[in-house]
Amino acid sequence: MPARLLxxxxxxxxxxxxxxxxxxxxxxxxxxxxxxxxxxxxxxxxSGPVIWVHAVSVGETLAAAPLIRHLRTRHPRATLLVTTTxxxxxxxxxxxxxxxVAHCYAPYDFPDAVAxxxxxxxxxxxxIMETELWPNLxxxxxxxxxxxxxxxxxLAARSARGYAKAKPLTAPMLRALTRVAAQTAxxxxxxxxxxxxxxxxxxxxxxxxxxxxxxxxxxxxAALRQAWAGSGPRPVWLAASTHAGEDELMLAAHxxxxxxxxxxxxxxxxxxxxxxxxxxxxxxxxxxxxxxRSEAGAVAPETQVLLGDTMGExxxxxxxxDVVFVGGxxxxxxxxxxxxxxxxxxxxxxGPHLFNFAExxxxxxxxxxxxxxxxxxALAPAVIELLMEPDHRATIGAAARAVTEANRGxxxxxxxxxxxxxxx
Numbered sequence: 001m002p003a004r005l006l007x008x009x010x011x012x013x014x015x016x017x018x019x020x021x022x023x024x025x026x027x028x029x030x031x032x033x034x035x036x037x038x039x040x041x042x043x044x045x046x047s048g049p050v051i052w053v054h055a056v057s058v059g060e061t062l063a064a065a066p067l068i069r070h071l072r073t074r075h076p077r078a079t080l081l082v083t084t085t086x087x088x089x090x091x092x093x094x095x096x097x098x099x100x101v102a103h104c105y106a107p108y109d110f111p112d113a114v115a116x117x118x119x120x121x122x123x124x125x126x127x128i129m130e131t132e133l134w135p136n137l138x139x140x141x142x143x144x145x146x147x148x149x150x151x152x153x154x155l156a157a158r159s160a161r162g163y164a165k166a167k168p169l170t171a172p173m174l175r176a177l178t179r180v181a182a183q184t185a186x187x188x189x190x191x192x193x194x195x196x197x198x199x200x201x202x203x204x205x206x207x208x209x210x211x212x213x214x215x216x217x218x219x220x221x222a223a224l225r226q227a228w229a230g231s232g233p234r235p236v237w238l239a240a241s242t243h244a245g246e247d248e249l250m251l252a253a254h255x256x257x258x259x260x261x262x263x264x265x266x267x268x269x270x271x272x273x274x275x276x277x278x279x280x281x282x283x284x285x286x287x288x289x290x291x292x293r294s295e296a297g298a299v300a301p302e303t304q305v306l307l308g309d310t311m312g313e314x315x316x317x318x319x320x321x322d323v324v325f326v327g328g329x330x331x332x333x334x335x336x337x338x339x340x341x342x343x344x345x346x347x348x349x350x351g352p353h354l355f356n357f358a359e360x361x362x363x364x365x366x367x368x369x370x371x372x373x374x375x376x377x378a379l380a381p382a383v384i385e386l387l388m389e390p391d392h393r394a395t396i397g398a399a400a401r402a403v404t405e406a407n408r409g410x411x412x413x414x415x416x417x418x419x420x421x422x423x424x
Contacts, residue, residue, distance in 0.1 A: 003168035004135050008111055018108065028274035031087030038105040041116030046102060049423035052081045052123035054106055057089040059337055060129040062315070063152055063208045065096055066411045067127070067418075072100065074415075075422055081121060088273060088311060095312045109134040118144060124423035127151050131159065135169050138176035147178040147421045151414055152207040153191065154183045156334065156355045160190040171195040181417045183207075183410075184359045202417055205410035206360060208339045213319070221319030221344075228265055228299050228306070228320060235264045235387040238317050241271040241336040242327035246351075247279050249330055249376030251286045251305070256380035258304065261387055265299070267317055269308030271327060271336070276309040283307060318344050322393065323386045325349040328356075330376060335361070342369055342400035347386050347393055349373055363407065369400025 026033035037043075051071055055061040061084060072080055082093050083106040093103045107113040114136050126141055126148045133150070141148050155163070163170045174196040181204040182188040188201050228236055237257070239250040247270065254266040266288075270279045276292075283290040288305040293313070299306055308317060318324055324341035328334060330351030338360050341348050348370045354361040364370035373379045386393045 003166075004139060004172065007135055007169055011108075011110055015110075025274075031090070034087075035105060039108050039113070040110070041107045041113040041120070043104045043107075043117060043120050045120045046079050046081060046122070048079065048122055049075075049077070049124040050079045050081055050121055051075060051125050051127070051422060052083065052121065053127045053129070054083045054132060055089060055093075055129045056132050057084060057086040058092045058311075060084075060132075061089050061092045061096070062211075062337075064127075064129050066207065066210045066212065067151065067414060068097065068101065070411060070415055071418075071422070074419070078124075078423060081123065091311050107137075109136045111136050111140070114140045118146070125149070125418075125421050127418060130154055133170075133173050135173055138173045142176040148176065149418055149421065150177050150180045151418070152183055152204075152410070153180050153187055154206075154356070155187050155190045156358065157190065158334075158355055160194065163194050167194070178421060179417050181414050186359070202413070204413035204417060205407060206339070207410045207414060208337060208360075209404055209407040210409070210411045211339060211343045211404070213343060217316060218319065221316045224316055224320035228267075230298070230301055234301075235261050236267060236321045237264065237323040237325065237383050237387065238267045238269070238321035238341075239325045240269050240314055240318065240327055240341070242268065242279075243271055243331050243333050244275065245331045246327050246376075247282055249379065250325070251283065251288065252376060253380040253383065254288070254305065255286070257383055257387070260384050263301070264387065265303065265306060267306045267308055267321060269314055269317065273309075273311065276307065280307050280309070315340055318346060321346060323347050323349065323383055325373075325379065325383070329353045330373070330379075338364055338370065339404055343404045345394075345397040345401035347371065347396040348400055349379065349382055349386075351375070360403075363403050364400055367399045367403045369396055369403055371396070 053064055053068055055064045080101040082101050082103050084090050085106055107117040118140055123146055126146055128150050130152055131154060174194060180191060180196060180201050183206045185203055188203055250268055257264050283305045289302050290305045291299060291303045292307045292309045294309050318341040324346045326336050326338050328336045332353045334356030335350060335354040338348055338357050342364055351373055371382055373382055
């Protein structure tokens with residue numbers, strides 16, 4: 001039996017589990033209960049030509065934002081469709097672009113759902129951000145002659161080993177791609193080893209380095225900083241995009257920090273909104289004076305932990321903090337975006353698990369803009385040192401910002417790959 005046919009059969013057998021998972025996630029995050037039909041291809045028809053950009057969640061949406069703005073400017077008559085697979089990604093699309101782009105959820109990879117979606121949308125081009133590869137979607141696009149670009153592609157060694165184990169599925173997917181714009185030569189080599197044709201590959205750099213810190217964003221960060229500091233200077237450190245198993249480490253580190261710097265404020269931002277309530281409960285249980293960002297009013301001087309329980313503010317939080325720890329790195333998740341705090345010129349701290357951002361981590365560490373904390377016990381001393389030594393902190397932050405400035409330009413290179421495939 002052909003690998004894709006077997007894969008599709010297994011998907012249909014798993015359909016009850018998919019529906020149960022949707023119900024479970026909807027109980028924890030009600031937005032999952034809305035617009036289920038879109039996941040099965042029941043979307044509103046669009047008038048063409050349609051350029052479809054698929055971004056999985058918040059991180060991919062932020063990375064895609066400069067490209068989406070470029071495509072809107074260069075192709076004003078085209079309809080820009082941006083799809084995500086999470087409610088948080090959906091919220092970010094709406095916050096960034098409002099009604100300027102069409103938005104819906106991407107379909108599950110069931111053959112009928114994909115076919116229904118493509119019939120209704122009729123895209124002239126599909127741009128997939130990073131490494132969101134689905135066998136039936138790519139097969140359907142190839143069958144219909146829809147060009148597909150894998151943009152800002154990254155493939156960690158661990159992921160490459162997983163794809164290699166499923167080579168009967170992986171090889172046809174790579175053949176179905178029209179172009180691949182990889183972040184690094186290492187990413188490109190892993191894709192070539194899996195069967196990507198060399199003439200389809202170009203190394204364009206990491207689009208996340210082209211981050212735009214607008215005047216409005218800078219003003220928002222400055223206002224946040226003023227609100228957090230109150231009437232006098234106050235040391236602030238941010239724990240961004242934390243996962244289960246990390247929050248407790250952040251709180252333990254903060255307890256140590258408060259013994260040395262009793263006015264310090266921890267801004268703790270869990271990665272997933274469904275964890276906001278449980279993390280808040282953990283902060284209260286640990287005895288911290290805790291406030292939620294969603295609450296009205298100013299942060300009081302006695303507040304010790306500010307829980308970031310809102311969406312779309314993390315980038316501004318990076319600009320308002322003195323030091324930023326990037327989560328998903330003290331647990332084996334692979335880390336999250338190191339470039340955002342670096343672009344603000346903030347010292348970046350992270351754990352050892354950074355395989356999702358290996359190149360950015362290597363560049364920042366080599367320049368002196370990133371410090372790796374081997375475990376949770378190493379976090380408090382690192383934060384205390386940086387908060388107590390402003391000159392040292394400024395030097396490390398400047399090194400981090402220099403890395404982001406030196407690596408800009410991926411957008412122009414990616415646009416050169418995509419433009420020849422865009423509808424006239």
